[in-house]
Amino acid sequence: MTLFQHILRLSSPPVFFRVSGQLLRIVIPVAFVLGIAGLYAALFYAPTDAQQGEVYRVIYIHVPAAWMSMLIYVVASVYATMHCVFRTSVSAVMLRALMPTGAWMAVLALVTGSLWGKPTWGTYWIWDARLTSELLLLFIYLGLMAVASLVEDESKTDRLLSWFTLIGLANIPLIYFSVIFWNTLHQGASLSVSGPSRMAMEMKWTLIICTFALWAACIALVLARGRWMLLVRERNAAWAGKVIA
Amino acid sequence: MNAQTTVWVCMALGIVIVAIDFWTVTRTKKAALKKLKQGMKRP
Numbered sequence: 001m002t003l004f005q006h007i008l009r010l011s012s013p014p015v016f017f018r019v020s021g022q023l024l025r026i027v028i029p030v031a032f033v034l035g036i037a038g039l040y041a042a043l044f045y046a047p048t049d050a051q052q053g054e055v056y057r058v059i060y061i062h063v064p065a066a067w068m069s070m071l072i073y074v075v076a077s078v079y080a081t082m083h084c085v086f087r088t089s090v091s092a093v094m095l096r097a098l099m100p101t102g103a104w105m106a107v108l109a110l111v112t113g114s115l116w117g118k119p120t121w122g123t124y125w126i127w128d129a130r131l132t133s134e135l136l137l138l139f140i141y142l143g144l145m146a147v148a149s150l151v152e153d154e155s156k157t158d159r160l161l162s163w164f165t166l167i168g169l170a171n172i173p174l175i176y177f178s179v180i181f182w183n184t185l186h187q188g189a190s191l192s193v194s195g196p197s198r199m200a201m202e203m204k205w206t207l208i209i210c211t212f213a214l215w216a217a218c219i220a221l222v223l224a225r226g227r228w229m230l231l232v233r234e235r236n237a238a239w240a241g242k243v244i245a
Numbered sequence: 246m247n248a249q250t251t252v253w254v255c256m257a258l259g260i261v262i263v264a265i266d267f268w269t270v271t272r273t274k275k276a277a278l279k280k281l282k283q284g285m286k287r288p
Contacts, residue, residue: 043252053248054248054249061255104263115255116251119246214259221263224274228270228277229277231281232281235280240281244281
């Protein structure tokens with residue numbers, strides 16, 4: 001079976017409901033274990049930074065949250081594209097299920113960033129390109145959640161939501177490349193896939209564990225929300241009747 | 246706020262936010278179950 005056929009199979013509501021239930025049984029324990037390991041490593045295992053001291057440890061929650069806020073939006077855009085093309089209920093539901101978690105991740109990135117900014121930059125907030133574009137991402141999430149809740153006609157809302165999500169996607173490269181395009185206070189990337197890392201190995205692995213922990217937590221939250229929303233939407237279908245019974 | 250307190254506050258905030266999001270998921274589940282039990286028909 002090709003990858004495309006797998007994706008198409010997952011677009012079937014009963015298959016998605018069953019597979020997401022099986023996935024949740026794996027992802028929830030993984031999120032717990034990695035979360036505890038990540039917290040321990042961030043607070044006790046990772047060495048103190050030579051320049052910033054103890055406060056640098058905020059990156060272990062700030063950076064994964066910022067990455068997740070962007071990644072969730074990209075995934076939402078993939079579902080939005082799928083919805084524009086195939087009009088499946090799974091893509092519409094997942095698009096709606098991703099929004100609250102993405103918004104929370106943007107809030108977490110902004111608040112932890114400003115708590116780190118006070119001792120490091122001397123201010124909680126500055127209208128820097130990276131910070132402003134991340135704040136814009138939060139507003140986009142809130143706007144999309146408002147669109148999802150305001151309009152009565154479900155299929156019309158899904159279409160609107162998909163198009164608005166795709167328009168908002170323009171902000172993601174703006175966030176990511178803002179530190180390159182403009183002369184910002186926010187530092188550039190600490191981790192690089194292609195080039196040599198500027199971080200100590202212990203710091204790098206702690207950051208990777210924290211990122212996977214938050215990743216697993218977000219997958220669990222979105223899948224759990226999505227499958228319940230899907231069941232409500234498909235409540236008159238035969239498969240949903242069997243699940244409810 | 247000293248550096249260590251800032252770090253602990255940020256970590257706690259991360260846990261609180263994930264917990265709040267989890268709580269909203271349980272609310273979605275409760276609302277879904279309520280709707281399904283009521284047997285509301287789709288318009």
